Amino acid sequence: MAFLQQDRYNPPRQYSLLKSGNPNNMGLFRLLILVAIIWAIYALVRRFRDRRASIAPSRSKPEIGQMVRCRQCGLHVPEQEAFRRGEDWFCSAEHRDQADG
Numbered sequence: 001m002a003f004l005q006q007d008r009y010n011p012p013r014q015y016s017l018l019k020s021g022n023p024n025n026m027g028l029f030r031l032l033i034l035v036a037i038i039w040a041i042y043a044l045v046r047r048f049r050d051r052r053a054s055i056a057p058s059r060s061k062p063e064i065g066q067m068v069r070c071r072q073c074g075l076h077v078p079e080q081e082a083f084r085r086g087e088d089w090f091c092s093a094e095h096r097d098q099a100d101g
Helices: 002-007 023-055 093-100
Strands: 067-069 076-078 083-085 088-090
Touching (some): 083 093, 088 093
């Protein structure tokens, strides 16, 4: 009987990545899963950060330009909003008209 048991054909074991078999394959499988999880977290964080940056309004200050002083009251106003007569600047049309009289 012992002779028959020695000649019996034993097919080689096939290892599956999902079954606990070859420990080297399980380590590789776990490493691949870990890399996939890290990549997914990175992609989600990046997408959230990009979306948040695109939604947030720009906090840059608007360009004011040159400030000029009203000859009548001394108030400083942006040049785009000031009224000019000759070399003089005014903060309003009323101050410009008062300067005439």
